[in-house]
Amino acid sequence: MALEPQAGNYRAAMESDAESGLAADLALLASVLAGRRDELAEAMTDQIMSEAPVHESHPAREVLLRTCRAHLDALLRLPDLPPHKRAHEKIQARERERSALVGAVLDGHIQDAQDLWDTVEALRLPHDGPYVVVAAEILEVGEQEQIRVVENRLSRAGVRSAWRLQSDGHAAVAGIAAVRGTAWLEALTEVLSAAWPYRAGISPRFQALGGARRALRFATLAMVGGTRGSAGVTVFDRAPVAVLAASAPDVMAEVAEVVLGSLNRLPDEERAVLVGTLRTWLACGGSVDTAAKTLFCHPNTVRYRLNRVTEHTGRSLTDPQAVTELNLALQADHLTWVA
Numbered sequence: 001m002a003l004e005p006q007a008g009n010y011r012a013a014m015e016s017d018a019e020s021g022l023a024a025d026l027a028l029l030a031s032v033l034a035g036r037r038d039e040l041a042e043a044m045t046d047q048i049m050s051e052a053p054v055h056e057s058h059p060a061r062e063v064l065l066r067t068c069r070a071h072l073d074a075l076l077r078l079p080d081l082p083p084h085k086r087a088h089e090k091i092q093a094r095e096r097e098r099s100a101l102v103g104a105v106l107d108g109h110i111q112d113a114q115d116l117w118d119t120v121e122a123l124r125l126p127h128d129g130p131y132v133v134v135a136a137e138i139l140e141v142g143e144q145e146q147i148r149v150v151e152n153r154l155s156r157a158g159v160r161s162a163w164r165l166q167s168d169g170h171a172a173v174a175g176i177a178a179v180r181g182t183a184w185l186e187a188l189t190e191v192l193s194a195a196w197p198y199r200a201g202i203s204p205r206f207q208a209l210g211g212a213r214r215a216l217r218f219a220t221l222a223m224v225g226g227t228r229g230s231a232g233v234t235v236f237d238r239a240p241v242a243v244l245a246a247s248a249p250d251v252m253a254e255v256a257e258v259v260l261g262s263l264n265r266l267p268d269e270e271r272a273v274l275v276g277t278l279r280t281w282l283a284c285g286g287s288v289d290t291a292a293k294t295l296f297c298h299p300n301t302v303r304y305r306l307n308r309v310t311e312h313t314g315r316s317l318t319d320p321q322a323v324t325e326l327n328l329a330l331q332a333d334h335l336t337w338v339a
Contacts, residue, residue: 030076033072033076034072034076036148036152037069037072037073037076038069039149039152039153040068040072041065041068041069041072042065043156044068044072045061045064045065045068048064048068049061049064095165098122098123098162099163099164099165100164101119101122101123101162102123102162102163102164102174102175102176103164104119105119105176105209105212106133106164106174106176106212106213106216107213108210108212108213110209111210116208116209116210119209120209123162123176124160124162125160125161125162125176125178125209126160126178126180128207129178129205129206129207129208129209130178130179130180130205130206130207131176131177131178131179131205131206131207131209131212131215132176132177132179132185132188132202132203132204132205132206132215132219133174133175133176133177133202133203133212133215133216133218133219134161134174134175134176134177134188134192134200134201134202134203134219135172135173135174135200135201135203135216135219135220135222135223136150136172136173136174136175136192136196136198136199136200136201136223137172137198137199137200137223138172138173138198139198143197144165144173145165146195146196146197147163147165147173147175147196149195150191150192150195150196151163151175153191153194153195154177154187154188154191157187157190157191158184158187159177159178159179159184159187159188159191160177160178161175161176161177161178161188162175162176163175163176172220172223174216174219174220176209176212179205185202185205185235188202189202189233189235192233193231193232193233196231196233197231198230198231199223199224199226199227199228199230199231199232199233199234200223200226200232200233200234201218201219201220201221201222201223201224201225201226201233201234201235201236202219202222202233202234202235202236203215203216203218203219203222203236204218204236204237218236218243219236221236221243221246221247222234222235222236222239222242222243222246224246225239225242225243225245225246225331226242227334241327241328241331242331242334244328244331245328245331245332245334249332252328252331252332253332255325255328255329255332256329256330256332256333258329259313259315259325259326259328259329260275260312260313260329260333261312261313261314262312262313263275263309263312263313266312273305274305274308274309274312275330275333276295277291277295277302277305277306277309278305278306278309278326278330279330280294280295281302281306281317282323282326282327282330286317286323288302288303288306309326313326
């Protein structure tokens, strides 16, 4: 079955554009850069301020930022370029082609070795892994374009990536990122945390793009395992319990009901206090004193609440198996109760 568009078609389109002349290429480049003017101005300002000596006459950052924007506006105006080259339409067409190629890889439609090689070339990704897949939640139509900010910042951080903009029924955009080591994975996590406004999940690392479809499932589970309504990034490798809860929500809901027992029949406010204290105690490594500091209460208050948890669940917090069951139940409870 022929894949549309194929990597070869994408590359051929790029070559055809190049042949249309220098004016069209300049118009295309100017249009791309103009659309990312603010990002470029921020990068220029950061670079100048990092290299220029600091003294009393050093301009304020906002002043320098406005100057960089003005220079970019003047540079990218290019008034003499022919308007009929339709640079904007070409950019959109290329973005659609690129997005479709990423989607074909993520959906497992490209398995032939030569096709994968050509696709990697077209997407400008490295041929050697490891890679990860990212699933990033969207809540409204049109928000997926924000992923371009993420892509730009990743590029500046040395992380090459390619993205499928269509949500494809998953309420998420998805991308493939090359992570050659821990530093690249950390950069990816930091950029997503800062630039993406909703939940995101990162798959385990894999070596060949033929494994992207499986990685997409894991990235989606990691995303769903994050806190709803937050902008948190969940890395699959670092949150196995959250991923497990997200992978079988119906089963885990039953687990939560069985394990939490009569806690679920308390008034909402009282239940929230006890469950919140248990969560904090677990997050603090089982330290009552640390949990008390986090909750701004006396350690005896924490002990009293934990004893009540034991009474309602029948599970001792000194029993490792019971603690494991409670932790799983809280993850499932998180998926059920958090709006």
